[in-house]
Amino acid sequence: AHQFPTGVVLTPARRAELADWAREVDGLIMEDDYDAEFRYDRHPVGALQGMAPDHVALLGSLSKTLSPAVRLGWIAAPGRWTEALVARDTGGAPPPVIDQDAFSRFLTSGSYDRHLRASRLRYKRRRDRLLRELAAHLPGAAVGGAAAGFHLLLPLRDCPADAVVKEAAGHDVRLASLDDYRTVPEEPGPDASASTLVVGYGNLTDQAVPEAVRRLAAAVERVRGQSV
Template sequence: MADDRTDSAWGTFLELGDPADGPLHVRLARALRTAVTGGRIASGSALPPSRSLAADLGCSRWVVTEAYAQLVAEGYLEARSGSATRVRAGAVAAPEAGGAVAARWEPEFDLLPGVPDLRAFPRRRWAEAVREATGTLEWAELGYPDAAGLARLRQRLAAYLVRGRGASLDARQLVVCAGTLDAVLRLCRALRAEGHTHVAVEDPGWSRLGATVRAAGLVPVPVPVDGDGLRVDLLRGARQVRSVIVAPAHQFPTGVVLAPARRAELVAWAREVDGLVLEDDYDAEFRYDRHPVGALQGMAPEHVVLMGSVSKTLSPALRIGWAVAPPRWSAVLGAEHVGGMPPPVIDQEAFARFLAAGAYDRHLRASRLRYKRRRDRLLAELAASLPGLPVSGAAAGFHLLLSLPDCSAAVVVEEAARRDVRLADLDDHRMVRTADAAGRTLVLGYGNVADQAVPGAVRRLAEAVAAARRRGQDREHRHGGVHEHDHERDRGSLGDGGGGEPAG
């Protein structure tokens, strides 16, 4: 916890009241006392020097020194020679527990998917890029940003996507945004303005996508995913749908890669319905058994929007993303009326410099090696501690699936939490829960767990699985051997999005 003695109360608003309420030094002491007892000035906070406060109030210094002296005598303040006058420790009552902000649970082992290795964020190189950007931006560039993004970053990103992702574009088609969800929201608003009413999403999938589609006033339509990716044959059956959000390079959370035949089928569908494919390229740079799969956008740039961000490659805290759209859509995406806000200009310029210096490529190469090594270690530990449990998902990104043939994934998540391990149940990412979804699969993320922590995390996971098995056996024993699902499953199929609310 930071030392609260470094806090400053220089900007505190003081209500001095009317001159009829008494001399100014009395009213100032009363205002300061109220600010301290009311919690607006925290314990240990430094008050401004008497000369500075007197200048701000337009009064003599004597008024301030008299007010300070009164509050020192009453025990609210403390004054030391050579140091600032501060609020005395303990003078401010601690807030009641009910008013405190709840602390976020930070487990010892965090195996949630979707978070990169935050310990590996290139702090020094990024700080250098920010410092250089701050010193070199033109004065005019420090005003309100272009809604489409900084021109230099758009050019650098366009070159990177052509080279690294096999995309087909020029910089005018690229819009810089505040992450993938910002791009989806802008696109959905533009689709709605063009008469679209429904947008298909993968099921299971990233639950926040469905929520974002709804926020734009459209209806998300769940389309099942199998071992080859999105079921395009079922997508064709949804006649009200002319746009779909899909992650072809590495589907979340199943980890499958859209098969070549499905890629061609999806592009053919988009051309037939004059539709739009929103390609979520969230972690496509990380493939460990072969070269990364090229972007679908390169096959059909007239019908595919390529969306990406640095949330999985650098950090979600940067809020830098992009969308490469066909010309008829890119102009709309970069318009102010669709909402959204580009990242801060200084951060955009810093990322442009990061790209230009080759630092981004070097970071990606190092990350691929680190994640591959970590994935291999995780697989070895799972084989040793949980032998026989099937593992699936492409050798890509930083998550995999662990099947649990004889216990409930939801129960394992509960038992793991008791052991200070955070896990995810695959069913939490389903929009439609069917009878064949038996709740027997975990999504294990290994991006943000340290290499040396992997063995301990797997041991705790094995303990949680063992405890879940015992709970299942006890339940069967109580019910005479009749198996009961841990959670009720709703039957559902491809529909109009009414089959259930997305999680999260």
Template sequence: MGDDRTDPAWGTFLELGGPADGPLHVRLSRALRAAVTGGRIASGSALPPSRALAADLGCSRWVVTEAYAQLVAEGYLEARSGSATRVRARAVPAPVTPEADVGTRWEPEFDMLPGIPDLRAFPRGRWADAVREATGALTWGELGYPDPAGLARLRQRLAAYLVRGRGASLEARQLVVCAGTLDAVRRLCRVLRTEGHTHMALEDPGWSRLSATVGAEGLVPVPVPVDGDGLRVDLLRRAPQVRSVIVAPAHQFPTGVVLAPARRGELVAWAREVDGLVLEDDYDAEFRYDRHPVGALQGMAPEHVALLGSVSKTLSPALRIGWAVTPPRWTEALGAEHVGGVPPPVIDQEAFARFLARGSYDRYLRAARLRYKRRRDHLMGELAASLPGFQVSGAAAGFHLLLSLTDCSAPTVVREAARRDVRLADLDAYRMARAEHHPTARAGDSLGARAVAAAGPALVLGYGNLADHAVPGAVRRLAQAIDTARRHDRRHVDAGRAGERAG
């Protein structure tokens, strides 16, 4: 943002009206006054020299000098010898801001929301070098409107990386570059609808924006419960109208479970039986700490699995670069202009292609994996010391974990933590359906209901963007919030029992 004392106002739109509205110098004075009082010309802004404005308006210089002189006399402008004519300080009234917009976004001291990588570690220098080189290397033709399927060089580099690093099975022509995972899901939903799909299954609990996107694209989202082994494929089979499903097999969000080998086989078998499509959300699979990262499910059944990924959870969500690897029957339609997807800027695509080609992405991921593991170990050690007896799960991969609660409710803890400047997430906030209303639970059969209700109250603790030195303080305040929540909920229960006795 520039200094408002030097921001020029040369490009301001001026509504002068016609000859019937008065002499031109009067109309110019009126238009400039309206631009100042309306806030279109900021306080301190420099107006164009009278000769330049006169040339732009096609009038004599006298018209402009008369208009400027009138506004100087009225106190809207100030003219100094040897300097530009400027809008006088405080001549522009303060904008009236609606009450709802007065506050700024809450930026807590300790942000433990999941899904954000370590933004402090973003490789600014290397990325800036890649962008600068990409800008100089692109041809004139490549600076035009982009290929809806993405830049060819990036597709080739990404295909090679996914085969090597994720165990995927593909050719570059099967890959479409998207503006993130949601863009890929949006495109696939539109393509699937044209093929007769009406419903799409999603893991429950799961990322809420996925279900919202599926519903917005005209498909009915069907929640399918998750347990300790991942997606309940047996319950998925109870929804015969479903032929597509979104899963995160390498690290389910938000529970953190890894899809068990037997379940992977069951899911692939289901997709083949119904001639369906599994959308594999590979959002943070590179970060596994107990063993090598689990290979992509797509490598097991490339004819029935679409592999979706992005740099939002590895580099930064600000880049908006993602990809979708699909079976050949879907790829052409997915990259077509009529599907409505918007690829990332070509310069960013070329920069990321160079980032991959030089091994910068691999090196960054290795360093990030070590950094997250150290931070995870630090966090788990602090949790064990401050909250002994509390169960931690889902910590084998990614950069969030699940903290189960006892003797208190998650919403109360979230509220108490916010009072202590800590931002947390309640596991229940990611649920699509409550147990008694779950669509996969048959009448008289509580299997689906039990799967949903199995996990008690819990918090989803993100540590990706939590500074190492902030871990002890964050856990200390979390423990205080839990202690207060326990006492609050205990009083609430006691009051309820007293009321029942009195009744």
């Protein structure tokens, strides 16, 4: 539904093809419905697990919706896997029962849904402000992957992303290059996307967005000047 880090959505035809493959070979698909709770500009995409419940294990957690410190997650697995999962010693201490009970009450009372709605609005406002600032300070950049999640992609065709990452880090702006998420760096070419920044905004305050973008734009200009 939202591939990390590109934000690409698998088409309905490809989703159906994947589910058919799992049925044909009696395979098991591990589905992490990434950023399912934080989609802003499109209707939510149904989990693949609903299409093939006997062949898909859906993973989820509270790491982004509440906090990683809560240490609560789940697997919606095919019924034939239940006994094995319950019997499995995964190592480490399980989350406290009191935390599980507290979340159960938070969920069944409707408070979790209200929390998600408020969080979605808050992050959408921050994302919108980030897009406005990028349009003002880096005009013409074809921003991508902004429909969901806490990050977006910023292509920089005329300067290397790695150099911008290093330059920005010297001014307290932490970014990543899309190439950091590849097993093998993409070969240069007319369609290459290696010079692309991954810009996260989950840990930014709304007030910090304009200054962060100004520092980013200045870093881009300095790198461009060095490459001339």
